Amino acid sequence: MIGHAQTGDGAFLTKDGRTEYSYAFDPRQKGFIAPNQALLEHAIAVNAPTGTTGYVTGLDPLAQTTGSSSGPGVLLETILGGLGALAVLVFVFASLLALIPLAIAVVAILTTFLVLLGVTYVADISFIVQFLVSLIGLGVAIDYSLLIVTRWREERGHGRSNHEAVLAAMDTAGRAVVFSGLTVAIGLLALVVIPVPFLRSIGFGGMLIPLVSVAVAMTLLPAILASIGPRVDWPRIRKESRASPFWTRWGRLIVRRRVVAAVSAAVILVGLAIPYVSLQIGQASSNSLATTGPAVDGLHALDAAGVPRGALTPMIVLTMSGGQTAVVQRLRGVGALFDVTATTDPADARNGTTLLLAVPQQETSNADTIDVVRQVRAALSGTPPALGVSGVGPLQLDYQAGVYGNLPYVILVIVVVTFLLLARAFRSLLLPLKAVLLNLLSLAATFGGLVLFWQWGHGSSQVFGIAPTGSITFWLPVMIFAFLFGLSMDYEVFILSRIREEYDHAGNTDAAVITGLGRTGRLVTSAALILFLAFISLASGPQTDIKVFATGLGFGILLDATVVRMLLVPALVSMFGRWNWYMPRALARVLRVPASQSGA
Template identity: 55%
Template sequence: METFSRFVLRHKLFVAMVWLAVTAAGAFAVTQVSDRLVEDFAPAGSAARDANQAIDATYRSGGDSAPTVPVIVLPEGRTVDDPAVRASLGTAFENAAKRLDARVVSYADTGDRRFVGADGRTTFGFVYPRHPAGKPVDEAPDISKPLAQIIQPSLPTGATLRVTGMDLLSEGAGEEGVSVLTETLVGGVGALLVLAFVFGSFLAFVPLLIAVVSILGSFLAVYGLTELGEVNFLVQFVVALIGLGVAVDYSLLLVTRWREERAHGHDGEEAVHRAMATAGRSVVFSGVAVSIGLIVMVVLPVPFLRSIAYGGVIIPAVSVLATLTLLPIILATAGPRLDWPRLRKDSHASRAWAAWTRGVIRFRFPAALGAIAVLVALAFGGLNIHLGEAGSIAGAKTGPAHDGLVALRSAGIGSGVLTPVDVLVPAGSTPAQVASRLADVEGVRTAVAPSGEAWRQGGSALLSVVPVDEGGTNAGHDTVRRIRDAVPAKTHVGGEAASDIDFINQVYGVFPWMLGLIALLTFVLLARAFRSLVLPLKAVALNLLSLAAVIGSVTLIWQEGHGSDAVWGIPATGAVGAFIPCLIFAFLYGLSMDYEVFILARIREEYERTGSTREAIVEGLGRTGRLVTSAALILCLAFASMAAAPMTEVKVFATGLGLGILLDATIIRGILVPALISMFGDWNWWLPAWAARILRVPPSRAVARPEAPELVSVPGPAGT
């Protein structure tokens, strides 16, 4: 690293101009990239994806887009059995179909009493607005207001109309949010406050500058990716906010070490070279660790996960590059002037963290047992996780959409009607017979085969199957599976629930293998970095335990509602988005390794200097404890900003990442790491000759020293 840093400082002007050009181009890319992103979550080649695409291409609506559902409650004394009432309902829905260019179905045109509540006065219908030919859309437009204006005049006097639907309920639950730019600025302000406390000088602005350069450079790379294929819209949140946290983390580590070297009497470029030789190496390993969890997602058969993986790998790569090239130039040229008024100094380890570490070492057995008990208890919450679309219970608590939902439930209809399943019947089949068969499937309220051009195209027919339970529930998933089993050959079953089922089968079927591969790659990386088999094994085990605790926490907070309503005003969702756990695992596994690398690198360095594991732990955490805490706080602030994003799924994702960083910086790194390392003694550094040959590093071994209560390292076969 010292050779690399000398090369960078010999070419200051060239490196600075390259980053200036990248930043300028990235600023342009930020203004353009959002229009190039897509919202496709379905696995490639899945039955649901093919069905939804075929439905959308032929009928220009439906598939994985939920319908708008008008709910009509007739006045006292009037029922749908009245011919005049049925006629007025027919007129209302016909007008909606014509004026909104929509396909509609209701009791008026089917005569199916299962479109009517037990009171005979409450009825509903489905309205699917069609998009222009050749211009598919990611979701159905909001037609609630014009639909109400069209339907209401045709209804009997005294009838009430409430327009609802899954999209309308989610929008009313607070789906509107601030922009990615605003969220990033909020996270940046929080990061600046933390950095000002850490440095006590104008150096606080330097990591933010590196973060800006890294984020804009990453957006430029994402812009390039959109030329090669589809990139999911979640990438913009990931790049902006995770990029902010990671870039600041890496800069914080290098600047802190640079200040420490200056405090020890190394001035000018020498302080930069010494900081790069130690902290720079840790930044490289940390960047690789973050990338490992994301690279593995590339092998999953889901295009949107691959695009996020590509985008995610860009973040640490650009951040590492900016930290190791642009930051040394800033420190070598303007660093000493920026380090003013220097209210804090880095010549000694933190007394508070050193005292805390000694306390943990003294009570290492109860500390370790208590920390593990907390993590296991949280992990048990994840045993009840249900993957799927958030239910109507998480929707708006006031407004027309909520009132429509209440009317459906009051009439005994239930909320399952909000998630109908589209079934595309090929030419040559008899739609009415297929609908009759599906109406008898367990969990199906009714199935209809409307006639007319809007429901029949090119010899094919589109059926609407209305489930008893919402599609996102376990019962709803079971119903969709039974529908798939009951349909004839070459018949397509679409909808959001079908997409979730295919996603779960394709992704989580190979998920254990993905975790195993990530764990193996991380183990090899850390074993080579720290010349130990024990430390990487401990790191991987703790990471998996903390990740399980995070998934359990997300389940308790969002699916069960223990906190989501109080903090975000969103009731229990009843489910966790199918893609969220795998994303949390992929991102959090690498991000949490940041702190493992930061801490263990310094502990290893101090161990080699003192020969005492206990002193190495105390000095290592004393030097890195405040850094890790500050870095974790900055990431948590970034994820808190991310939780203000418009979509509930993004809020859940951000919550998981924030909780993971919080647990990792406190329970894992603050308690379990020092407790377990002190328990293992110098066996932490054990690396036998056979493993050293595989890793291509010098071997080492640990033996008991009679005069000390712990193990100490002695030269191994290779002279270490």
């Protein structure tokens, strides 16, 4: 504890002498809730003098947006997502086949958890990974199963035997699933290579999701289809012998109005991407972390007592024992600080060092308020007793320097590797280039949507009852990029793989677009809806940051599966005609695929 009793500093007392605040520092947090929060609340309730009211407030308590101590939990969120997925699968298959992708997802999730259990013996894994494995794993595994089962059903509708249908489905849809899983894993390299243990552990855990899902879909699923597949395909209300009439008509419309479709989609994406330039990377403001509850009441009490919001984000200065006075004098020259205090508690002096607190006037939540950290560091530069500065604000600056300074190079590597992988999958130079560029545009539009919805509050208040965050928490953008880059590329692979297959069969680009959309339109829409429902379940978590992450992924998936994959991609493929299939001999030789001069 650091307060008036430990420091004798009158800044911990209000001018009227009726309010006092102190700092309680927790050990390392491993979950949504600070470990001692409930103990502090109980101690205050039991020991507060008669007629006084005590509160526990701060960024961690305020992060509970409803004032509750926990969210619905991993199991309940997964069940909710699974029920939504089952409803979509029943609509898609209209038979007991709907249960097979769900069963594959259960096996994939449990297998991933078993692998993670082994990893925890050699490395630390963030608690967030359990939510990602359950909910993203649910959507990804179902998506992969959905693609294979739909193709198996189509092949049987064309008169193939069950054995032949399984082989054909694995040769076509199975190949697309492998490439899709690899693109998701490649996107997560952005988390693995950056020098932040927290995000690196999420990256390793996240990479297991698509890899295990692909392994289960490529082994267990064909075995199920080959053995009991025909028996569970009952009642066969929906037939797969013909392409979807609706999506076939949609494909014809896109081909006929391809310029209008491409321009309309581009306007939507660019319009959404414009707010992206205003993205503030920082910390969600205290106003957006909670609306009700004891923590909010405590914050309002501090406001009423005249304590600045900067008290929520103090900077902790580690100094050499005996040198506190010099450090305090230097820091009191920083005008943006509300108070600088040294503790006299022996518990805060260890190994020849002691702690100081530098409290800013404003909470260090974004680029507009973080400059006080730079001022403190500059003031302490060349002051030998000062050993370092920590806290929410310094952490943000160090994180941004360590992650976002190198992120462009990481993205470049991911883009190049993804391009080469897709060039081999599509046997084309233009299609993978277009896929990567559209994915980046879609990501920019997604971040623009986050700025509108969360940072500026055009929707967060109405949907979640949360005030504008003012910024996006510094670790979220790189996480959203890593997951969304690969997940949204899934649908590109699903659609273009089928269009490529139809072009190889008929040799006509427009006809391939129409048939490809007719065969994959319902599939991609349903798959995106399943993943979206999983993210909606994740958004029921207790923290604002989790809600931002989940809504960012959900919005990005829907935007990509509708505006990009169902409108812009087929329109551009139709516009480029034979150039889609051009593969220069030099690149073809490197990728070990046949060359094609179709665009020449």
